[in-house]
Amino acid sequence: MSDTPLIELRDITKSFGSVHALNGVDFQVLPGEVMALVGDNGAGKSTLIKCIAGTHTPDHGEILFEGREVNINGPKDAARLGIEVVYQDLALCDNLDVVQNMYLGREVARFQILNEAAMEHTTQETLKSLAVTTIRSVRQPVATLSGGQRQSVAVAKAVQWNSKLVILDEPTAALGVAQTEQVLALVRRLGEQGLSVVLVSHNLHDVFETADRITVLRLGRTVGVFERRETTQQAVVQAITAGVPTKVSGIPPSAEAQL
């Protein structure tokens, strides 16, 4: 993993009035890696991914995508780069079926007339490639799906667009044990298929099951980047709560930024 990062954020700051949500954050994701982004409530995780997704523009700092400096001024810019976000509330239309949701806003159509067959076909292919097998029919309304299935649809929707970076905001927060396992397996599969994944999570169990590396945010700053194989949950918890990593392995954040 010595190639250039897929995405690299340098010294990002973002304030909302007097609230400094991000205070010089450095963050990077390598191609094909699952990077976990952890931190306490209010640490700035959501704000950071919104900067990547184009929902927020940073006040200061730079974003490099595949080594080139980019300006992401909206979700469309992000999508053009191959960045897709699965938000916590999933943003699915319950009244529409799986196919219709997968293609929402990007329907396959000629002269405005929908090509349902093409959309249905590709949806089935995508779900198959991600080994999402529990969905009985891609023509059933999303309202009839279980939480895990809905999450799978949301992830598949993000993956469908030749995306390079998929950001998942708390994908297992609302799920039970079995469905959590199902979604975590899906996250690992994304990494295996060469996609980069940012997994935002509170849940260190999830993080240690899936991530290659872990970035810890605290009060709007990067306080540690850990190699999952070389660290422990205690070390990460320590970084989250106290901000002082006891057992730093991998590269310290300051050096990381200068890679």
Next chain:
Amino acid sequence: MTTADVVGPDRALPPEEEQLPGGVAGLYHRAWLNLRTGNLGAIPIIVGEILVVIIFGLTATNFFTAVNFVNLITQTAGTAMLAYGVVFVLLLGEIDLSIGYLAGIGALIVAELQLPGSSWQMNGILAMLVAIAACALIGGVQGSIVAFIGVPSFVVTLGGFLIWQGVILNKLEQRGTIIIQDRWINYTDAYIFSHWLGWIIAAILTALYPISILYKLVVARGTQIAQQNWPLVALKAVGIGIAVFGTVAIANHGKIISTPEGLPLAGVIIILFFVLLTFLAKWTTFGRHVYAVGGNAEAARRAGINVSRIRVVVFMISGATAAMGGIIFAAQVNSVALTFPPGNLLLNAIAAAVIGGVSLFGGRGEVRGALLGAILIGTLQNGLNTLSVSNGWIYIITGLVLLGAVMLDTVAVRLQARSGR
């Protein structure tokens, strides 16, 4: 650290239901599944309509005649037209209270534009197009206030309700009534096709559904998408054929004294709009986006859909269909008078859509629901009229049917929700 609510393996249904069998067995299977999960589709309303026809056929002497049947079509046409617009507005989870008086504005515009001797007199067809465009524009303005300023549609269109009522009052208070002489305008109600043309139209309309299925097959060739359920397709095709040819057969059978009746243009107009608007709702990107905005506006916005544009266009459709409906109503009496809109037009149109299964909360419903609902309400009111039931009772019975339909729908939706998750 995971949440404690342990959920079983992620299987919504037992394995034997994972794959619906095809063929006739599949039809039974699907019917049973739909019944159990409350997915009743158009069945309750069709059954209701058949019941109503049987009851009036047995009790009212003048109901079961070909002439009354043709009357029923022309009486229903205007309401159905407004109800089509209501479907789109309700799909967004909005409401348009202005359509009753917008229908009046549409009628007023054609009446003014066809006025013989005036400097602006124009051909009736052109006049109708102008009226429809004008009402679409008005709808667009109302929709813009909803979409861009964020005023609830209930309030905006309540304002429209008062404003357009006021305009009609101002125009007609002194003049009383404007007579419509233009034959094209009056044709929208009274034109009767020759028997042969009626049959040809029936054949074309019957062919539309099989053609749409054929189109889907052609598009789907080479892919492994879900198969059609052929018995169901056949059942629908035969049902549509019987309804269409039956309609023409009965209409052609009628005679007023010695003038033969036939298929009225009004009936063809509502079917044309039905086909057009169903196509718009179900086959186009725009229609898909209407359902999406009604289902989850935030999700639609994040998906890059221009939610405001969808809202504005939907209110334009509502204005346009209101104008067309208003023209048909005016043609019925060859005039526009202060008493316009007739009866409870606004409420009948909304009731028709709701009886037809269109949800008030957005995202659920179909154009065909408006047509079926309007036919049911029309039949009910026509039948009660032929029985010389008082207007009071007609309102009460219409209200009860509305309540019954909505209760059935609510229970069905609850069943559906329970069958999911």
